[in-house]
Amino acid sequence: xxxxxxxxxxxxxxxxxxxxxxxxxxxxxxxxxxxxxxxxxxxxxxxxxxxxxxxxxxxxxxxxxxxxxxxxxxxxxxxxxxxxxxxxxxxxxxxxxxxxxxxxxxxxxxxxxxxxxxxxxxxxxxxxxxxxxxxxxxxxxxxxxxxxxxxxxxxxxxxxxxxxxxxxxxxxxxxxxxxxxxxxxxxxxxxxxxxxxxxxxxxxxxxxxxxxxxxxxxxxxxxxxxxxxxxxxxxxxxxxxxxxxxxxxxxxxxxxxxxxxxxxxxxxxxxxx
Amino acid sequence: xxxxxxxxxxxxxxxxxxxxxxxxxxxxxxxxxxxxxxxxxxxxxxxxxxxxxxxxxxxxxxxxxxxxxxxxxxxxxxxxxxxxxxxxxxxxxxxxxxxxxxxxxxxxxxxxxxxxxxxxxxxxxxxxxxxxxxxxxxxxxxxxxxxxxxxxxxxxxxxxxxxxxxxxxxxxxxxxxxxxxxxxxxxxxxxxxxxxxxxxxxxxxxxxxxxxxxxxxxxxxxxxxxxxxxxxxxxxxxxxxxxxxxxxxxxxxxxxxxxxxxxxxxxxxxxxxxxxxxxxxxxxxxxxxxxxxxxxxxxxxxxxxxxxxxxxxxxxxxxxxxxxxxxxxxxxxxxxxxxx
Numbered sequence: 024x025x026x027x028x029x030x031x032x033x034x035x036x037x038x039x040x041x042x043x044x045x046x047x048x049x050x051x052x053x054x055x056x057x058x059x060x061x062x063x064x065x066x067x068x069x070x071x072x073x074x075x076x077x078x079x080x081x082x083x084x085x086x087x088x089x090x091x092x093x094x095x096x097x098x099x100x101x102x103x104x105x106x107x108x109x110x111x112x113x114x115x116x117x118x119x120x121x122x123x124x125x126x127x128x129x130x131x132x133x134x135x136x137x138x139x140x141x142x143x144x145x146x147x148x149x150x151x152x153x154x155x156x157x158x159x160x161x162x163x164x165x166x167x168x169x170x171x172x173x174x175x176x177x178x179x180x181x182x183x184x185x186x187x188x189x190x191x192x193x194x195x196x197x198x199x200x201x202x203x204x205x206x207x208x209x210x211x212x213x214x215x216x217x218x219x220x221x222x223x224x225x226x227x228x229x230x231x232x233x234x235x236x237x238x239x240x241x242x243x244x245x246x247x248x249x250x251x252x253x254x255x256x257x258x259x260x261x262x263x264x265x266x267x268x269x270x271x272x273x274x275x276x277x278x279x280x281x282x283x284x285x286x287x288x289x290x291x292x293x294x295x296x
Numbered sequence: 297x298x299x300x301x302x303x304x305x306x307x308x309x310x311x312x313x314x315x316x317x318x319x320x321x322x323x324x325x326x327x328x329x330x331x332x333x334x335x336x337x338x339x340x341x342x343x344x345x346x347x348x349x350x351x352x353x354x355x356x357x358x359x360x361x362x363x364x365x366x367x368x369x370x371x372x373x374x375x376x377x378x379x380x381x382x383x384x385x386x387x388x389x390x391x392x393x394x395x396x397x398x399x400x401x402x403x404x405x406x407x408x409x410x411x412x413x414x415x416x417x418x419x420x421x422x423x424x425x426x427x428x429x430x431x432x433x434x435x436x437x438x439x440x441x442x443x444x445x446x447x448x449x450x451x452x453x454x455x456x457x458x459x460x461x462x463x464x465x466x467x468x469x470x471x472x473x474x475x476x477x478x479x480x481x482x483x484x485x486x487x488x489x490x491x492x493x494x495x496x497x498x499x500x501x502x503x504x505x506x507x508x509x510x511x512x513x514x515x516x517x518x519x520x521x522x523x524x525x526x527x528x529x530x531x532x533x534x535x536x537x538x539x540x541x542x543x544x545x546x547x548x549x550x551x552x553x554x555x556x557x558x559x560x561x562x563x564x565x566x567x568x569x570x571x572x573x574x575x576x577x578x579x580x581x582x583x584x585x586x587x588x589x590x591x592x593x594x595x596x597x598x599x600x601x602x603x604x605x606x607x608x609x610x611x612x613x614x615x616x617x618x619x620x621x622x623x624x625x626x627x628x629x630x631x632x633x634x635x636x
Contacts (some may be wrong), residue, residue: 033474033505034428034432034473034474036428036429038398038426038428038473039424039427039428039429040396043427044424044427047421047424047425048425051421078447120411121410121412125408125409125410125411126404126407126408126412127409129402129404129408129410130371130404130422130469133372133397133400133401133402133404133479134397134398134422134425134473135394135395135426135427136397137394204541212587221402240602241580279615294375
């Protein structure tokens with residue numbers, strides 16, 4: 024094969040639906056991401072540092088049921104936030120910046136692919152990788168704890184399993200739109216990765232400074248708001264200076280605003296403006 | 297769920313009154329633009345552009361910034377025209393852009409390949425985004441890489457390829473989903489002479505099928521060799537269009553004449569011939585030779601008679617034939633009428 028070029032032949036197959044094309048991009052991002060050494064290291068390190076010991080403890084220690092506060096502690100929100108942030112920075116850094124630097128948008132958008140679908144495909148691939156660290160291990164802990172409980176109130180335990188899934192989903196998607204936004208600002212993936220990580224810390228420092236004057240400003244720190252949202256999801260009491268509405272608004276803003284910016288940036292790049 | 301759009305693009309005749317340019321001898325158009333205006337702020341990229349582009353291999357010519365890329369993007373539905381419409385195979389470029397793009401292949405001029413993939417992965421990945429199943433995409437990927445002449449190198453990462461190989465991979469990704477309409481933007485850019493020959497041969501092969509191939513190129517000799525129709529754009533407007541054969545054939549009744557003799561005899565002859573024909577252009581003169589472009593000399597008997605009387609020798613007397621470069625230059629000077 025390949026020695027004597029064949030002639031041009033027509034293709035008479037049927038084209039797949041649009042959502043299958045999103046899946047093609049998702050699969051490519053997922054495979055490409057899992058080939059990255061940085062991603063592998065973060066996934067393994069995160070799993071062993073945060074969850075491996077908890078799984079063993081849950082199996083060995085007798086417990087009557089799965090309690091929400093225990094599960095919240097098992098998820099270790101502040102450490103998970105750091106790992107999720109690092110992982111998002113590494114996973115998303117090249118998703119758009121590489122297409123920018125290679126001028127590859129034209130390869131996608133000269134085909135029957137909407138900008139929205141392109142972004143959904145890229146983001147879904149990143150979310151799938153994030154879920155390996157943010158959803159799968161906590162869910163494993165929750166399921167193992169429920170399966171090995173001595174009590175018979177399984178409904179209560181299953182409720183905590185549900186809360187674990189919600190918290191894991193939040194951890195999975197919290198940093199990805201922001202990472203994608205940083206990736207859409209630069210042609211260098213290293214800038215995007217460092218930019219994502221650094222800008223979180225800048226926000227944290229700003230929150231720390233302002234909270235000296237008014238404690239409610241702490242909510243603009245991504246890491247702090249991430250931790251508070253876990254407390255909220257697991258039904259823990261929030262500090263009096265944290266307003267649930269403000270917290271929900273910030274969480275939504277932190278996810279929606281970067282996603283909108285990415286969309287606009289990509290649309291402008293796609294039409295060469 | 298599947299969306300069977302293959303073969304959905306059917307050319308339909310356009311209203312002959314609607315456009316100012318009308319190719320001769322072609323009943324079906326594949327792409328037509330009507331009064332298309334596209335602006336980027338204050339810059340008018342397309343200014344009431346109207347053209348009918350028929351099936352076949354078509355050259356899209358124009359200087360940098362003429363509006364060629366804007367037209368291609370508008371035809372793909374990536375840009376929304378301020379006014380006017382573009383029909384691609386009877387489909388509207390704005391409301392049916394996805395259906396159009398399913399049957400369009402685009403080979404960009406600039407480097408755009410994903411360097412972290414090898415050619416097989418890249419071509420089959422893009423085939424799947426074009427709507428092919430994984431198995432079809434892989435099989436077809438190998439077929440088109442064979443077709444463009446990428447052999448065992450297809451398993452190497454694209455970042456290690458030479459410019460010529462990258463051009464071939466770009467062509468492969470453009471044809472992998474078997475589009476009915478193919479845009480090739482400077483297909484021989486950066487290639488060595490042998491590579492250019494190979495690329496032109498591939499374009500010719502593709503064009504000999506039932507596809508429409510639109511070649512945007514600055515190398516006019518190449519366009520002349522492979523394209524059977526030419527569209528010239530300048531400042532966002534159509535300057536000329538027509539069949540290449542008709543454009544290079546020159547204007548009817550125009551003859552190129554070359555005479556030899558001594559300078560005084562030639563001067564007398566030119567003066568005499570100016571009284572019976574219109575001298576459109578005076579070429580090289582002196583050193584015992586003169587070249588003229590004449591119009592309205594009838595059957596030419598007077599030209600030969602005057603030559604005999606003036607004592608000059610006619611070396612060449614034939615209908616004018618241009619090359620595309622000359623057609624291009626004259627189009628900008630407004631020196632010739634539409635070849636169609």
